[in-house]
Every structure is written in structure tokens, then in C-alpha cells.
Amino acid sequence: MQKEHNLSKNQKIIFDLIDKSRGPMKAYSILFNVQKKGIKAPLQVYRALDKLVEIGKIHKIESRNAFIACQNSSCQISKATAFSICESCENVSEISNLKLSKYLSNFSDSSGMKYSKYNLEFFGLCKKCKSK
Amino acid sequence: MQKEHNLSKNQKIIFDLIDKSRGPMKAYSILFNVQKKGIKAPLQVYRALDKLVEIGKIHKIESRNAFIACQNSSCQISKATAFSICESCENVSEISNLKLSKYLSNFSDSSGMKYSKYNLEFFGLCKKCKSK
DNA sequence: CTTATAAATGTTATATTATTACATACTGTT
DNA sequence: AACAGTATGTAATAATATAACATTTATAAG
Numbered sequence: 001m002q003k004e005h006n007l008s009k010n011q012k013i014i015f016d017l018i019d020k021s022r023g024p025m026k027a028y029s030i031l032f033n034v035q036k037k038g039i040k041a042p043l044q045v046y047r048a049l050d051k052l053v054e055i056g057k058i059h060k061i062e063s064r065n066a067f068i069a070c071q072n073s074s075c076q077i078s079k080a081t082a083f084s085i086c087e088s089c090e091n092v093s094e095i096s097n098l099k100l101s102k103y104l105s106n107f108s109d110s111s112g113m114k115y116s117k118y119n120l121e122f123f124g125l126c127k128k129c130k131s132k
Numbered sequence: 133m134q135k136e137h138n139l140s141k142n143q144k145i146i147f148d149l150i151d152k153s154r155g156p157m158k159a160y161s162i163l164f165n166v167q168k169k170g171i172k173a174p175l176q177v178y179r180a181l182d183k184l185v186e187i188g189k190i191h192k193i194e195s196r197n198a199f200i201a202c203q204n205s206s207c208q209i210s211k212a213t214a215f216s217i218c219e220s221c222e223n224v225s226e227i228s229n230l231k232l233s234k235y236l237s238n239f240s241d242s243s244g245m246k247y248s249k250y251n252l253e254f255f256g257l258c259k260k261c262k263s264k
Numbered sequence: 265c266t267t268a269t270a271a272a273t274g275t276t277a278t279a280t281t282a283t284t285a286c287a288t289a290c291t292g293t294t
Numbered sequence: 295a296a297c298a299g300t301a302t303g304t305a306a307t308a309a310t311a312t313a314a315c316a317t318t319t320a321t322a323a324g
Contacts, residue, residue, distance in 0.1 A: 009273085062194035062253075112258075117255040125245070125246065158281085175284090175303085176304095178282065183301090197282095
């Protein structure tokens, strides 16, 4: 089970916005959207984002500098993330594939390094964009 | 075989710097280091970086906004990248593991999306940092 | 309830990363 | 020589992110 986190006021405002959004949101677009709610400065946004990422409520899409709500109930998942990204329409979705996550979580190589976390981003064309 | 690319002057300067560097380099650190060679503006750096990434001579470490030289001779590899990143010393190395790359290159899910590219970043502590 | 501590907020300024726009020059064909 | 494609130079600015400091709120312990 995922640990319950009582989100603070700013965290809740920002999480709700991201959660309702269709796609990933960028920090300054978030800022613009929450200014009417009293969040005025970038740092207020980034602090909430940092916390939300930390507790796994959202993920950062590194290649896009954008944030999406976690689609996954597993508490493990914020340490083991995989996304599919359409390079045409920029649609992003979280991949939940048990085989994949097991494979990657158990991955080890000759470096002697123990991996505690990974992030995987797949790129391609989504169904819609492919048929255009 | 990898297609031969004749690097231009700026591309060569910047590739050589990254290639000699121990770890990943950031764009503005590159800029600082090549100013004595006549490269004065960020855009000159970013243009060379873009091209070098495109032809697979370097890779971008997305989570760090930094660039490292490709350690791999395969021409496929710039569409199929995996890195291990030490969260303590920030050492980064490219993983070349045939099983892993085959597994990921062949990965498909129910979304109907055909993936043409992926980037995977593993995080953890390297041997040295673990023993501290 | 009070004290202590951690977490969150507010605010200003600034650092870092990356791109737009436009003019010019080089390179390799035909 | 003319063309097309690629690379360069330069200035300005956009977009992303953090530092520093003061204050407030939440949580837990005595």
C-alpha cells in the first residue's frame, strides 16, 4: 500500500491541476495556471513539484522537463518508471508492465553497482500519428 | 558499421573536449572550456551538441542535462541508450548489454505504439560510494 | 498547553539551460 | 559557375531552475 500523504495547500493545488491535465505539464505553465489561486513564484511551484515527485504522486518526464500524475497505485513505482512518448503529438503515458518492471528492477551488470531506481522513456509514434 | 561523419570545426572541438572529459559535461561548462578556441556563444555549443547527438557521437544524460561521448561502436546505439548514474559522485557510464538492449528494442505493449527509440537511466551508488 | 522540531510558505533575486532571428560563409555537388 | 545543403557568427531573449532569507504552520514530545 502507498503511504498516505496529506498534501499541503500548494501541493494539493498543483497536484490537482496536473492530475486533471490531459498531458504532461511544464513548471511555468503550472505557475501560470495557479496564479489565480495565490501561487505567485516559480519556487512555490518547484517546491511542490519536488515533494510530489518524492512521494510518487507525480513523475517528471526528463526528456521534456514536464510532469504527469502517477497512474499507478504501486508504492514502488516512483523508483521504477517507464513512459511512452509520441514524438509527434507529444502524448505521454505511463507504462505499467509487470514483466518489464521486474526485468529492470532485477537488472544488474558487471559494474558492481546496485541500482535502486530507474527511469525509462520510449519514443515513437502513437497509433493516431502513425496513421496520418 | 557506423557511417563516417566528417565533423566540422566546432563539432570537432566540442566532441574532443567531451571525449576527453572524465564525466558528463554540461553545455555552459563546455562553452567556458572552448572559449579560448573561439567558440563564444551558447548557440554555437548547442548546435554542435545537437548534431553530435543526432549522429550518435555523444549522448545526452537527460536527468542531468549533460553530455557524454558514446562508448559504443554500434550504429544502433544512439536509438537505444542505457546509463548507470551514481547519485553520490555523479559518475555516469554507458551500459552495453546485448540482452538488455534486445529486450528493450523488442519491447511492445498493448498501446499499439511502435517504439523506435528508448533511453534508460539507472540510479544507485557506485562501488566506491557504497563503501564509504 | 507549551516547547521543540520539521515541514511548508512567501518573496526577491539570480543562476542555469536553451532557443529565435537574422546575416554570412563554407562544402560538395552538378 | 550556380545551386543546395550545412555550418558559422552574433545579439537578444526565452525557458527552466535554484539560492538565500524571513516567516508561518503542522506534528509530536514533554
